[in-house]
Amino acid sequence: MIVAAHQPNFLPWLGFFDKLRRADVFVIVDHVQFERQNYQNRALIKTDDGPRWLTVPVEQRSREETILDKRLCAGQEGRNDWRRRARRALEQSYARAPHFRLLAGPFLETLAQPGESLVELNVRLIRLVMDALGIKTRLLRSSALGVTGAKSEMVLNLCRAVGADAYLAGEGGSRGYLDEAAFARAGVRVAWQGFSHPTYPQEPSRAPFAPGLSALDLLFNCGPESARILEAGGPAAP
Numbered sequence: 486m487i488v489a490a491h492q493p494n495f496l497p498w499l500g501f502f503d504k505l506r507r508a509d510v511f512v513i514v515d516h517v518q519f520e521r522q523n524y525q526n527r528a529l530i531k532t533d534d535g536p537r538w539l540t541v542p543v544e545q546r547s548r549e550e551t552i553l554d555k556r557l558c559a560g561q562e563g564r565n566d567w568r569r570r571a572r573r574a575l576e577q578s579y580a581r582a583p584h585f586r587l588l589a590g591p592f593l594e595t596l597a598q599p600g601e602s603l604v605e606l607n608v609r610l611i612r613l614v615m616d617a618l619g620i621k622t623r624l625l626r627s628s629a630l631g632v633t634g635a636k637s638e639m640v641l642n643l644c645r646a647v648g649a650d651a652y653l654a655g656e657g658g659s660r661g662y663l664d665e666a667a668f669a670r671a672g673v674r675v676a677w678q679g680f681s682h683p684t685y686p687q688e689p690s691r692a693p694f695a696p697g698l699s700a701l702d703l704l705f706n707c708g709p710e711s712a713r714i715l716e717a718g719g720p721a722a723p
Contacts, residue, residue, distance in 0.1 A: 487676070488649035490514050490627070490640060492552060493607040495541055496528035496614075496699040499715055500655070500680045506620045506715070507678075508653050512643050513611075515553045515604045516628040519543075525552060526603060528699040530578050533689045536698060539574055542567050543603055553628050555603040571596050575701070582688045584708030588617060592701065614700050618712045637664040644673045651676055683718035685710075 489508035491501060493515055505511045519525060527540040542558040558567065572593045579585040591613050600606055608624070615622070625647065632642040640663065644652050651674045654663055665675045682696040685707050695702075703711045 486510065486647070486649050487651045487653050488512060488644055488647055489653040490643055491655070492517065492520075492525055493604050493611065494524040494528070495526050495603075495607050496539070496610055496701055497524065498529070498697050499682060499700050499703060499718065500678070502614060502618060502620065502700050503680045503715060503718060504653060504655060504678050505615070505622050506618070508622050510623045510625060510647050510649065512625050512627050512630070512647070513604075513608060514627045514643075516551055516632070517639075519550050519552045519555045519603075525607070526555075528701075529695075529697060530575065531687060531689060531692065531695050531698055531702055532578050533691060535692050536695045537574075539571055539699070540567075541571070541603065541606070552604055556601050557603055557606065568596055579688065579701070579705045582705035585705045587708060588704050614704070617704050618700075618715060620712075636662045637667065641668055641671060641673065644668070645671065649673060653678060656680065681718050683714050685714050 486509045487507070488510045489504045490512040491504065491514060493513045494501060526543050527538050529536045530539050531537075544556045544558055546556075575589065575593065579589070592610065595606070595609050595613065608626075612624070627643060630643065630646040632639055632646055634642050640652065650672060652668060653676050655678050663675065668675050684694055684696075685703060687694050687702065687706055703714060707714055
C-alpha cells in the first residue's frame with residue numbers, strides 16, 4: 486500500500502493533487518506547527534497582471550499553534566469581509582474561463598460558509614477538487630493517528646500507523662531530511678514523485694502561462710479534461 490502525506494494547504498497546486506492521486510492513502514498532516522507565509526492559508530491565482538495571492542486571514546495567538554488549532558479570522562460585513570473578497574477575487578480572475586460557471590459553485594459556496602477552523606475549510610476544499618478530478622484516494626488526518634516524532638521519524642511513524650509498505654515523497658524539503666535507510670530497515674520503500682507541471686490554455690490569456698497556481702486554475706480553464714491533463718504531467722505510480 487502506497488501512502489503519501491502533506492499539510493492541508495489552502496486550494497493547493499497541481500503537484501499536491503498529483504501526489505494525492507498516486508497514493509492509496511493520503512495523510513493530511515494537521516498536528517504539526519502552522520507555518521506563517523506559507524501555503525496553509527494562501528494560494529496563487531491568475532489575474533490580468535499575473536499571479537496573485539488569495540489569502541485566508543487567520544488569528545495569531547501563538548507561534549507554537551498547530552495547523553489543527555489555527556482559527557480563521559471572523560468574517561465581517563462590508564469591506565472587511567474576507568469571505569466575500571475571496572469569492573469576488575475568484576470571480577474577477579476566472580469569469581472568462583470556459584468552465585468557471587459550471588464548476589465554481591461548490592467552491593464559492595464553501596468559502597461563504599461560516600466556520601472557525603482553517604483545517605476544516607482546507608479539507609473541504611481539497612475534497613471538492615478531488616471530486617472534480619475523479620480522485621478516490623482515502624484521506625486520513627495525522628491528528629487522529631496519534632503519531633509522534635518529527636520530520637523523517639514522524640513520516641515513518643505515519644507509514645507504520647496505516648500499514649504502508651511504500652511512501653511517496655515529494656521533491657521539495659523531503660530530499661533534505663528523509664532517512665531512506667531507516668525506512669528500508671522498517672520495510673517501507675521510498676519512491677520520489679517526479680512531478681512535471683503540465684501546460685494548458687489559461688485565462689487571462691494576455692498574461693504568460695503561470696505554473697504553480699491553485700488547482701482551480703486548471704479546473705476552471707479545462708473542465709472535464711483536467712484529470713487527463715494532470716495525469717499527463719506525472720509518471721506512473723510506483
